[in-house]
Amino acid sequence: MRVFVTGGTGHSGSYIIPELVTAGHEVTGLARSDTAAAALSALGAKVRRGDLQDLDGLKEAAADADGVIHVAHRQDLLPSGGIDAVAAAELPVMLAYGEALAGTGKPLVAAGSIGSPGNGGSLGRPATEEDPALPVGDEHRGTLRARNVVESAVIGLAERGVRSSVVRIANIAHSTTDRAGFLPTLIALAKEKGFAGYPGDGANLWNAAHARDVASLFRLALEKGPAGKYWHAVGDGGIPVREIAEAIGSRLGLPAASVPLDELMLPGHFGFLANVVTRSYPASNLITRRTLGWEPAQPSLLADLDNGHYFPAG
Numbered sequence: 001m002r003v004f005v006t007g008g009t010g011h012s013g014s015y016i017i018p019e020l021v022t023a024g025h026e027v028t029g030l031a032r033s034d035t036a037a038a039a040l041s042a043l044g045a046k047v048r049r050g051d052l053q054d055l056d057g058l059k060e061a062a063a064d065a066d067g068v069i070h071v072a073h074r075q076d077l078l079p080s081g082g083i084d085a086v087a088a089a090e091l092p093v094m095l096a097y098g099e100a101l102a103g104t105g106k107p108l109v110a111a112g113s114i115g116s117p118g119n120g121g122s123l124g125r126p127a128t129e130e131d132p133a134l135p136v137g138d139e140h141r142g143t144l145r146a147r148n149v150v151e152s153a154v155i156g157l158a159e160r161g162v163r164s165s166v167v168r169i170a171n172i173a174h175s176t177t178d179r180a181g182f183l184p185t186l187i188a189l190a191k192e193k194g195f196a197g198y199p200g201d202g203a204n205l206w207n208a209a210h211a212r213d214v215a216s217l218f219r220l221a222l223e224k225g226p227a228g229k230y231w232h233a234v235g236d237g238g239i240p241v242r243e244i245a246e247a248i249g250s251r252l253g254l255p256a257a258s259v260p261l262d263e264l265m266l267p268g269h270f271g272f273l274a275n276v277v278t279r280s281y282p283a284s285n286l287i288t289r290r291t292l293g294w295e296p297a298q299p300s301l302l303a304d305l306d307n308g309h310y311f312p313a314g
């Protein structure tokens with residue numbers, strides 16, 4: 001298949017491209033700089049110069065391809081406009097793909113979040129692939145839920161003859177090349193504070209997936225996923241946050257300790273992470289495994305933390 005990939009230089013994308021190339025697909029990656037173009041070539045992709053803001057260019061690229069994988073995101077908008085701005089910029093991109101692919105039955109696989117169906121534990125059970133993204137209202141401005149409009153738009157394209165699906169990525173996507181995800185952030189925080197903190201009793205559950213396993217799921221969804229489906233890129237479905245803190249602490253030679261569930265102390269310790277680190281995100285991957293034959297094969301989160309690459313000497 002000739003596949004157009006955005007975000008190919010990012011954490012997930014840099015695993016997705018080799019995964020596709022190895023499986024025999026011809027990949028064209030979007031590059032907005034010479035550095036990005038060189039990185040994509042090194043991964044085995046052809047390069048299409050362009051930017052997420054050029055919707056006509058994206059439409060043309062999608063129309064030229066047999067399928068699209070979209071994992072780029074405008075994280076540069078976060079400091080000024082927050083998650084609302086990121087979502088507002090992403091929605092027209094999805095609609096542009098929709099225009100290009102409507103009626104073709106071609107696949108569009110886009111990144112989503114494992115928090116979208118349950119908002120951090122509100123379901124009271126593990127989220128499944130059959131739980132849609134929660135609806136978004138004005139009251140959700142500034143929260144992660146604002147981005148759910150993007151997931152809903154992608155799923156909605158199925159009614160227009162696009163084989164669209166959303167891969168909901170775990171809270172923590174880990175790998176040897178993870179430089180900017182939640183895990184490096186928590187490790188940096190522990191070093192700064194002198195202890196690895198967890199909120200309250202730390203019994204709330206996070207989930208995780210190895211970036212290489214995330215990549216194989218994107219490929220399977222592209223190759224054979226039915227239209228209008230959510231897939232769960234979750235290897236470990238529920239790890240107590242306390243265990244993650246303890247693993248980080250033991251690697252750093254620092255204690256793990258509770259940060260009281262207090263409206264001042266939590267943000268004081270966790271900063272912008274306070275809102276997510278306190279919530280529970282249990283999630284199942286059963287439907288994904290049964291339908292697509294996906295089996296996570298890489299080290300679990302705790303095993304990967306034990307490998308040591310997150311803790312370079314010095």
Ligand SMILES: NC(=O)c1ccc[n+]([C@@H]2O[C@H](COP(=O)([O-])OP(=O)(O)OC[C@H]3O[C@@H](n4cnc5c(N)ncnc54)[C@H](OP(=O)(O)O)[C@@H]3O)[C@@H](O)[C@H]2O)c1
Nearest residue numbers: 007008009010011012051052071072073111113169171173
């Ligand atoms: N745990 C997780 O990691 C997690 C969880 C849930 C959802 N997600 C979602 O999964 C997706 C992939 O995340 P990631 O961590 O792999 O991303 P990442 O490492 O932050 O990479 C972002 C990518 O977007 C590209 N990009 C940014 N602005 C662009 C623009 N204006 N034009 C063209 N390309 C642009 C970057 O290209 P440059 O090289 O040019 O900067 C880079 O390839 C995102 O949508 C993210 O929100 C991730």
